[in-house]
Amino acid sequence: MKLIDLARRHARNFGGMTPAIWVVAELAETSYERVVAGSQDASRDVVAKAAELAKRYQGGEPLQYLLGHWSFRELDLVTDVRALIPRPETEMLVDIALELVGKSVGYVAADLGTGTGAIGISLAASGRFSLVYMTDASAEALSLAAQNVQRNIRVVKGAVFLSRGSWFAALPDSAKGRLDLVASNPPYIPSAAVSGLDERVLYEPRSALDGGPSGMNCLFQILSGAPDYLRRGGSVVLEIGEEQGEVLAEVATSFGYERTSVRPDQAGRPRFFSARWMG
Numbered sequence: 440m441k442l443i444d445l446a447r448r449h450a451r452n453f454g455g456m457t458p459a460i461w462v463v464a465e466l467a468e469t470s471y472e473r474v475v476a477g478s479q480d481a482s483r484d485v486v487a488k489a490a491e492l493a494k495r496y497q498g499g500e501p502l503q504y505l506l507g508h509w510s511f512r513e514l515d516l517v518t519d520v521r522a523l524i525p526r527p528e529t530e531m532l533v534d535i536a537l538e539l540v541g542k543s544v545g546y547v548a549a550d551l552g553t554g555t556g557a558i559g560i561s562l563a564a565s566g567r568f569s570l571v572y573m574t575d576a577s578a579e580a581l582s583l584a585a586q587n588v589q590r591n592i593r594v595v596k597g598a599v600f601l602s603r604g605s606w607f608a609a610l611p612d613s614a615k616g617r618l619d620l621v622a623s624n625p626p627y628i629p630s631a632a633v634s635g636l637d638e639r640v641l642y643e644p645r646s647a648l649d650g651g652p653s654g655m656n657c658l659f660q661i662l663s664g665a666p667d668y669l670r671r672g673g674s675v676v677l678e679i680g681e682e683q684g685e686v687l688a689e690v691a692t693s694f695g696y697e698r699t700s701v702r703p704d705q706a707g708r709p710r711f712f713s714a715r716w717m718g
């Protein structure tokens with residue numbers, strides 16, 4: 440059997456021909472394009488493994504966990520149950536973060552709740568930061584982030600410092616007043632809404648999703664902690680739920696932040712909050 444026929448066999452199982460080709464290419468250690476070209480044969484091992492993965496996918500496991508890695512901007516990140524799967528909209532958070540710091544070099548940033556390390560490694564890869572702190576409360580997530588730093592070490596410029604703890608408690612005192620940027624995609628889904636999420640999302644760690652009763656606990660904690668760590672003129676940028684921007688802007692203003700802004704994702708939904716600390 441050809442690889443392309445194997446992909447056809449499993450197209451329905453994997454929710455479409457495109458993901459089926461990805462899976463088959465991955466298992467056969469070849470490229471998507473070579474599967475599509477149609478001349479490569481599938482070994483018995485690949486046929487058996489495709490059937491096993493199809494069963495796991497049908498059981499609700501996300502494709503990104505089955506494949507074991509996923510792309511984020513120019514990075515290739517290991518993805519497994521230790522952390523949230525990096526989303527395409529979070530790539531926009533990195534764009535906004537880079538716009539906020541500017542085009543110079545030598546900046547210092549913190550990616551709080553780093554998960555796979557997607558945001559922190561992307562910032563480090565931009566070449567604009569002399570130091571990026573990457574933190575998480577979850578030891579499992581942090582071990583995955585460390586693995587991904589190593590996997591992408593060729594593009595990492597400047598230093599990265601990984602540490603475990605709740606939000607700013609993970610940072611050393613020496614970071615106080617030094618950060619140009621605090622970036623985070625924290626859990627922001629209201630607790631009551633988590634169980635109603637798609638079954639594949641529920642494969643991801645609950646601690647990466649559940650933002651407390653209103654969904655905004657972590658967002659408020661980060662906003663209230665950041666002023667001790669930001670230098671004058673430093674920025675905070677957060678990925679948020681689409682209903683949360685207005686409240687967050689009010690709270691940020693009451694904390695003394697300036698230039699609050701809520702920006703849309705690719706679908707036009709208000710999903711990113713930023714503000715500057717001029718205090």
Ligand SMILES: C[S@@+](CC[C@H](N)C(=O)[O-])C[C@H]1O[C@@H](n2cnc3c(N)ncnc32)[C@H](O)[C@@H]1O
Pocket residue numbers: 522523524525526529551552553554555556557558574575576577580604605606623624625626646647648657
């Ligand atoms: C929505 S995930 C984001 C992961 C990654 N930054 C991304 O964008 O793909 C939120 C992350 O915050 C972490 N987290 C949850 N509570 C935390 C806390 N109190 N302090 C630090 N990290 C926390 C979770 O373990 C998880 O990795």
